[in-house]
Amino acid sequence: MSTSRGPSVRQRRLAAELRRLRERKGLTGDEVAERLAWSTAKVSRIENARTGAKISDVRRLLDLYEIDGARHDDLVSLAHDAAERGWWEDYRDLPSPLADFIALESEATAVREWGSTVIPGLLQTESYARHVIGGWSALATLPPQELERRVEVRIRRQELLRRANPLELSVVLDEAVLRRRIGDRKVMREQLEHLRRMAELPGVNVQILPLDGAHSVLAETFILLEFSPVHDIVFPDIVHTESLTISHFADETVTYMYRLAYTSLAGQALNAADSRRRIIEVRDAW
Incomplete structure (x- = not known):
């Protein structure tokens, strides 16, 4: 299993800005490499976030581009932030696509999710999550210890909703998700009660798309991350x-289409308010 990590949002922001500053200065990558006695490949790796930029290297680049004052301090601060490890990196057995998603999610300002199969991970109870992940385990043959670590990771992700500056989470759920049994009836009752409580958090908005309502957009589950x-x-x-075998980040050219679909x-x-009443109704039926 590959455990390679893609660049974090902070690393990508820093890389893009360093590239922009070079271009504004009218320098090529080869010229920067020559002036700093680096290889051209090193400049390319930094500007494409293929490697973490050392603070000392960032300072040398900013000096070359004649960036000073508050802008200089901001970019050095961003470089320090980009060098920090995320908590998920302690879980070395996580698949790369999952680790990359958590890294992006952790830095998002808002998440808008359409859920057509299961309760979103940020709103799952531990028992519900164990059954959902256990279903995947039946296909991927996860060892019990790894299964528990995946559950632990899913619950830790939910800290985003309770941090000092909480993530803004908006979810539209197909009513079928509320009625689809995951685990036993007790698991479902607990999950829907948890969903009701979470929907009352200041930064969380949950809407239910009724089974007997209009469904003009028939789409698979998707998550829109905003920064x-x-x-x-x-x-x-x-x-x-x-999908069953692929975790995919859509090209930004199609992001607008998904935003329209969510809207x-x-x-x-x-x-x-009506969604909370529907959640309670289905919870009591369970």
Whole structure:
């Protein structure tokens, strides 16, 4: 199993800004390499976030590009942030696509998710999550210890909703998800009660798309990750989708299409108050 890690959002922001500053200065990668006595390959790796940029290297680049004052300090701070390890990197057995997704999710400002199969991971109980991941384990033959670590990781991800500056989470759920049994009836009752409570958090909005309502958009589960500018450096929104065998990050050129799909689904779903009543109704049925 590959455990290689893709660049974090902070690393990508820093790389893009360093490339922009070089181009604004009118320098080529070869010229930068010559002036700093580096290889051209090193400049390319830094500007494409294929390697973590050392703080000393960032300072040398900023000096070359004649960046000083507050802008200099901002970029050095970003370089320090980019060098920090994420908590998920302690779980070395995580598949690379999952680790990459967690890294992106951890730095997102807002998440908009359409759920057509199961309760979103950020809103799952431990028991529900164990049954969901256990289902995948039946196909991927995860050892029991690794299964428990995956459950632990899923629960740790939920800290995003309770941190000082919580993630803004908006979810549209197909009503079929509430009625699809995962585990036994007790697991489902606990999960729907948990979903009801989570929907009352200030930054969480849950809407239910009724089975008997209009379904103009028939789409697989997708997650739209949105990022606010950091030190005036913009990072594009990203869409994540999954199938049985593939975890896929959609090209930013199609992100707008998914945003329109989410807006359409949210417009056809019950409002937040009616959605909570529907969750309670199905919870009691379980």
